[in-house]
Amino acid sequence: MELAGEVDEVGSAVTEFEVGDHVFGIQGYNQPCGAHAEFICMRERAPLAHKPAGMTFEEAAAVCDGAISALGELRHLRKGQRILIYGASGSLGTAGVQLARYFDAHVTAVCNTKNVELVRSLGADEAIDYLHEDFTKNGETYDVILDAVGKHSFRRCRGSLKSGGIYVATDLGFLWHVPILALMTRRIGDKKVTFSITKNTKQDVLFLKELIEAGRYRAVIDRRYPLEQVVEATRYVETGQKTGNVVLTVSHDGGA
Numbered sequence: 001m002e003l004a005g006e007v008d009e010v011g012s013a014v015t016e017f018e019v020g021d022h023v024f025g026i027q028g029y030n031q032p033c034g035a036h037a038e039f040i041c042m043r044e045r046a047p048l049a050h051k052p053a054g055m056t057f058e059e060a061a062a063v064c065d066g067a068i069s070a071l072g073e074l075r076h077l078r079k080g081q082r083i084l085i086y087g088a089s090g091s092l093g094t095a096g097v098q099l100a101r102y103f104d105a106h107v108t109a110v111c112n113t114k115n116v117e118l119v120r121s122l123g124a125d126e127a128i129d130y131l132h133e134d135f136t137k138n139g140e141t142y143d144v145i146l147d148a149v150g151k152h153s154f155r156r157c158r159g160s161l162k163s164g165g166i167y168v169a170t171d172l173g174f175l176w177h178v179p180i181l182a183l184m185t186r187r188i189g190d191k192k193v194t195f196s197i198t199k200n201t202k203q204d205v206l207f208l209k210e211l212i213e214a215g216r217y218r219a220v221i222d223r224r225y226p227l228e229q230v231v232e233a234t235r236y237v238e239t240g241q242k243t244g245n246v247v248l249t250v251s252h253d254g255g256a
């Protein structure tokens with residue numbers, strides 16, 4: 001869905017973009033995917049913007065999906081709130097850490113030993129290595145717990161939520177029961193389950209561009225593969241072990 005590249009052709013009514021402009025963005029959810037390609041046709045009003053200054057195509061291609069998915073619930077964070085991000089080393093997780101930090105929350109990131117330094121460098125106030133510590137047993141409580149990899153559950157971490165706290169689920173594909181829990185916790189108990197259905201808007205892309213240009217956001221890239229190796233790239237992503245994002249590069253003129 002997400003991409004960066006150079007504008008090759010524009011329609012006669014287009015005013016925002018010109019041939020040769022460097023752009024980045026994401027397909028809207030009501031549009032087909034199709035960004036794993038040399039060319040893609042998008043509307044001017046699509047979630048597309050000029051590429052942030054000083055960013056490569058590869059970096060820009062890895063910005064939107066994870067960040068906009070994380071932004072859904074995090075934009076409601078208030079200054080000083082305590083958030084724990086479980087699975088802080090994925091695409092959504094690395095975005096979540098930076099966005100929560102941007103919204104002035106106190107961020108605790110949970111990840112594997114090898115990614116502790118990374119999440120700290122992204123702005124986490126505290127990092128918990130899940131191989132050595134179970135955050136549900138350390139007595140700490142949070143206003144928000146973001147399960148960024150869909151590997152935890154409301155049942156297991158509700159004791160780590162403050163009264164009025166919110167558990168944010170992300171992977172609805174596998175967590176079919178989340179909408180039911182969200183409805184139930186709206187009426188019962190003082191801890192809520194929530195999720196957001198992201199719309200991918202141009203406004204979101206422009207917001208991220210602003211953050212990047214202000215030095216407040218960067219895309220974390222694990223591996224790069226040429227487009228011809230899309231199968232190998234997908235196999236690697238499906239291991240569930242990638243750190244941040246995996247990027248496909250297009251051979252001519254650097255699109256991604």
Ligand SMILES: NC(=O)c1ccc[n+]([C@@H]2O[C@H](COP(=O)([O-])OP(=O)(O)OC[C@H]3O[C@@H](n4cnc5c(N)ncnc54)[C@H](OP(=O)(O)O)[C@@H]3O)[C@@H](O)[C@H]2O)c1
Nearest residue numbers: 065066069087089090091092112149151171240241242243
């Ligand atoms: N990427 C997106 O833009 C996007 C958008 C919408 C929804 N989603 C959904 O959001 C979920 C996350 O996707 P993603 O692309 O961000 O990451 P991902 O590829 O699913 O997760 C990779 C990261 O999760 C960590 N991880 C794996 N098992 C873990 C565990 N048990 N506890 C804590 N961390 C663990 C891995 O590091 P270690 O193995 O080293 O711990 C790795 O860094 C997926 O279910 C995806 O379908 C993703």
